[in-house]
Amino acid sequence: MAPGPPALLLGMLLRCCLAWPGPLSAPRVSLSYKELLQTRSVRPFSFAFNTSRYRILQVDQDQERLYLGARDYLVSLDLHNVNREPLIIHWPAPLSHQSECRMAGKGQRGECFNYVRLAEPLNRTHLYVCGTGACQPVCTLVQRGWRSQEYLFRLVPRSLEPGKGRCPYDPQQSNLAVLVNGTLYAGMRVDFMGTDAALFRTMGPRPAIRTEQHDSRWLYDPVFIRAHVIPDSSESSDDKLYFFFREKALEGAVGPAVLARVGRVCLNDDGGQRALVNKWTTFLKARLVCSVVGDDGVETFFDELRDVFLLPTQDEKNPRLYGLFSTLGSVFRGSAVCTYPLSAIRTVFNGPFAHREGHKHQWVPYTGRVPYPRPGACPGGTFTPGLRSTREFPDELVAFVRAHPLMYSPVYPAQRRPLLVRANVPYTFTALAVDLVDAVDGRYEVFFLGTDRGTVQKVLVLPTDPGVLEEVTLEEVEVFKTPAPVTSLWISSKRHQLYVSSDVGLAQLSLHRCGAYGPACADCCLARDPYCAWDGRRCARYRPGATRRVRRQDIRHGDPLRQCRGFNANEQQLVEQVQFGVEGGSVFLECRPRSPHAQARWLLQVKGGGRRPLPQDRILLQTPQGVLLGPVAPSDGGRYQCVGTEKGYRRLLRTLRLHVLPHGLLGGAGPPHPVCESPWARDLDGEWIGTSQGAQNAEGTPSGPEPLGTSPGGLDLHWDWTKTSRRSPPRH
Incomplete structure (x- = not known):
C-alpha cells in the first residue's frame, strides 16, 4: 500500500515548494469589482431581499436555462442574460418544521430554513428538486415547460415526498447527486446527527441500495464532491458511476489522515442475495495522489480534494479528468491542479487489492486467490456475459468485496506531477472549470479557478521543454461586490460565458476581456490569451471560423517582434510631460x-x-x-x-x-x-x-x-x- 503523507516539517515543506520550477505567474490583468463592471463583461445577480448560499445546481444547454438554488428559493435564469426575466419559486420550510428544528438544538448556523440543494432534469418538462426542509429533507417536482419561451416554472401540487437519502439534513454538509434514466444516485449524510454517510441509489425500477453502514473500510467520515456516469466499454452493462470524495483513512503510519478518493459502482448493481442485501456488491475505491517532489526527494501531498471537472472528448469512454486539491495543515498553505487519464484509474481498479496482515496490521497487496468474476465487474458485461444480476454472484465474491473495497495502488496524475501549483499565497482555490480553446497555433486548455477570497483566475499551462510546464496567469478579477468564497463554476463554451456562484450571489462573466490587455498589437500578442487576437485595429475576440485578412496571435511564444511587424505605428503616441x-x-x-x-x-x-x-x-x-x-x-x-x-x-x-x-x-x-x-x-x-x-x-x-x-x-x-x-x- 502506498504510504500516507509524511508529517513534514516547515523547512522541508518550504524546500519542496521552492523546488517547483519557475516563479508563480502574476496576473497580467487584475481587475477590482468596480473595474470589472466598467468592462461591461459581467452581469451580477442576487435577490433584493434577504437570502444566501447560492449554488449552481444545473445548466440546461437545450432549454438555455440555469437553475440556481438558495435559501428558500429556486431560480431559473436565462443563460444569455441572467438578469432577463428570472423565474423564481419561493419554497420555504413550513413554520412547524422550523420550530421543531430550533427545539432540536439547531439554528445557530441558519440550518432551520429550506436550502435547495438538488435540481435534476427528470424529463423534458419536469425537474426533480430537493431541499433541506429545516433539517427535514423534502423533494418535489417542478414543471418547467417544454420550451424556455413558455416561461413556466412552478411546483407541482401534491408531489411532495420525503427526501431522506436524496438531500442532506444540514446545508453545511456536502452532497452529490446525479439522475440517470429516472434513477437517482446521491452521496450524503442521511441522519439528523450527521453520523451515517452513504452512497445511495433510489427511485427508478431497480431496488434501493446503499454502501455498508458504519464500516470505516467502506466510508470513513467522507466529504462528497462530484459524480459522473462514464461508460467503460461498448457494452451498456459495463456503465459505471465514478464518484469523487475525500475521507479519513488509516493507510498512514501516523494515524487517520484525510485522503482524496475515486470510487465506482456498476449502474446495474442489485445487491447481494444472502450477504450485502440491498448493499453495493461492486463498490471499489482508490486513492488519488496529487503531489510535488522537491529536489531533496521530499514529497508534499495535496490531499484535500476540493473540486472535480470532467472535460468531454470525442471518445466518451475517456474524458479528461481534472482534480483541484489543497493542503490541510496550518503551517503550509497551497493548492494544486492535477489531471488523470481514465485509463490510469481503470488500471488501478484492475490491479491488486489492499489487505491488512501481520501483528501491526500493515497494508500490503493481496496475494491470495481473487474470486471469479473479478470483484468490481458488472453483471452481463464484457467479462461476465453469463451473469444477469449481482444476486447471482458467488458468496465468496460478495464476502471478498465486503472485506476489500480498497485498491492497493494509488492513482497518479499524468506525468506524475501537477499542472499548476500555488504555494504560500494568501488564498486557496475552491472551484474549477476548464475550457478547450482553439487558437491560431493549436488547441489549449484554459483553467478558471475560483478562490476563497471571491476572485476568479484565468490560467494557461503551456509545455515549454520536455518535462517543463509554463504557467501563464492571464487575469484575476473580483467577481462579487462583497467578497465571498466561490462555491461553484459552470462554463458555457458555446456562449463564451462563465457562471460563478457564492453565498452572496451569482455572476455571469464573459470568458474574455481582450481590450483590457491594452490598445496595441504588442499588448494583445504578449497577453497570450487564446480567446483574443489582433485584428488589425484592436485586440478582439478570436473566432476560428471567421475569415479575416489580418489576425495576429502567438500563444506558445507571445512574440510581438514577429507578429506585430507593421502594426507598431498603432501604439499610443505619448505626450511629453x-x-x-x-x-x-x-x-x-x-x-x-x-x-x-x-x-x-x-x-x-x-x-x-x-x-x-x-x-x-x-x-x-x-x-x-x-x-x-x-x-x-x-x-x-x-x-x-x-x-x-x-x-x-x-x-x-x-x-x-x-x-x-x-x-x-x-x-x-x-x-x-x-x-x-x-x-x-x-x-x-x-x-x-x-x-x-x-x-x-x-x-x-x-x-x-x-x-x-x-x-x-x-x-x-x-x-x-x-x-x-x-x-x-x-x-x-
Missing part, C-alpha cells in the same frame, strides 16, 4: 508598466541624441512604481524616457522634461536635506505631498510657510501641491 524639482531635493520619476512581467528603466537623453542610464549614485530608492532621484542639481534637468522591455520587445512608456529650480529662488538659507526636506515627500498614509521651504526670521527660527503667490524674482511658484496641476507629484 513636465516635472519640476528643487536643487538639493529629490524627484520621483513614476513609471508603471501595464504588464507585471515587463521591466522598466529610466534613461536620460544626452547631447547628440543618445541616451544613458541614470547614475547609480543619484538613485535613492527604486520601486515597481518608479525611482527616487536625489539630490538633484540644475544640470540634471533634461529629457527623461522610461522604456519597458518584455520578451525582447521594447517600447516607450513615458517621457518627461525635468526642470530643476535653483534653491536660491525659494529664499532658503541653505541646501535642504536631500530626502527629509524634499518637495516630494510621503505622508503617513503613503500619499505624495508637496512641501515648501518655510521663511525664517532674524533668529533663524521658522516663521511659517510662505504665502501662496510669486517669488521675489517674479517666478510664479504655486506650492499648493494638494491641488491638481501639471506640477502635482505622482500618485500611485
